[in-house]
Amino acid sequence: MGIQGKIHNQIRRLRFEHDEMTQAALAKAAGVTRQTIMSLEANKYSPSLELAFKISRVFNKPLTEVFSYEQTEP
Amino acid sequence: MGIQGKIHNQIRRLRFEHDEMTQAALAKAAGVTRQTIMSLEANKYSPSLELAFKISRVFNKPLTEVFSYEQTEP
DNA sequence: ACTAAAAGTAAAAAATATATTACTTAATGT
DNA sequence: ACATTAAGTAATATATTTTTTACTTTTAGT
Numbered sequence: 763m764g765i766q767g768k769i770h771n772q773i774r775r776l777r778f779e780h781d782e783m784t785q786a787a788l789a790k791a792a793g794v795t796r797q798t799i800m801s802l803e804a805n806k807y808s809p810s811l812e813l814a815f816k817i818s819r820v821f822n823k824p825l826t827e828v829f830s831y832e833q834t835e836p
Numbered sequence: 837m838g839i840q841g842k843i844h845n846q847i848r849r850l851r852f853e854h855d856e857m858t859q860a861a862l863a864k865a866a867g868v869t870r871q872t873i874m875s876l877e878a879n880k881y882s883p884s885l886e887l888a889f890k891i892s893r894v895f896n897k898p899l900t901e902v903f904s905y906e907q908t909e910p
Numbered sequence: 911a912c913t914a915a916a917a918g919t920a921a922a923a924a925a926t927a928t929a930t931t932a933c934t935t936a937a938t939g940t
Numbered sequence: 941a942c943a944t945t946a947a948g949t950a951a952t953a954t955a956t957t958t959t960t961t962a963c964t965t966t967t968a969g970t
Contacts, residue, residue, distance in 0.1 A: 795929055814885045815905035831889035869959055
């Protein structure tokens with residue numbers, strides 16, 4: 763999707779707050795590829811809900827603290 | 837994805853709580869097809885994060901009140 | 911019983927996310 | 941300066957989500 767709002771994430775920041783966790787380490791912990799993490803940090807696309815939950819769980823944060831939806835009113 | 841946890845949603849319940857909102861009405865409000873809503877209620881797959889945010893917004897609830905991630909410990 | 915609206919089912923196409931592979935660039939330590 | 945590790949880029953393949961279309965069944969009202 764992608765006309766209305768945009769998804770932002772705090773992945774990069776949270777990685778550093780978690781002892782400079784590496785992209786590869788996060789990827790492994792979340793059960794995805796490093797490229798997936800890369801693409802998310804580079805905002806190439808937004809993740810599936812499942813992946814969003816997994817990443818949040820790695821950081822021990824509620825999903826909405828990791829991902830946010832910036833809505834442009836239609 | 838889909839080995840570890842499962843995503844549950846409260847869409848159907850929330851539709852009824854919102855004045856018996858119809859699947860078609862929710863679909864329109866969220867900017868997707870009725871089939872998409874159907875498939876989500878039938879748990880055929882889990883949505884994109886963006887759609888999850890959109891649906892939550894229609895119900896005026898935080899995402900985590902509409903969608904939950906039931907995690908089976910690995 | 912009839913009608914209309916809503917919900918369910920299904921198949922295939924289109925769009926988007928994720929994996930795989932491989933290479934390049936940047937950063938860090940020795 | 942060299943080696944190593946992390947990060948960035950990119951192309952293609954695979955998987956998953958969403959649309960489109962069309963038809964069937966259920967539900968509610970008259």
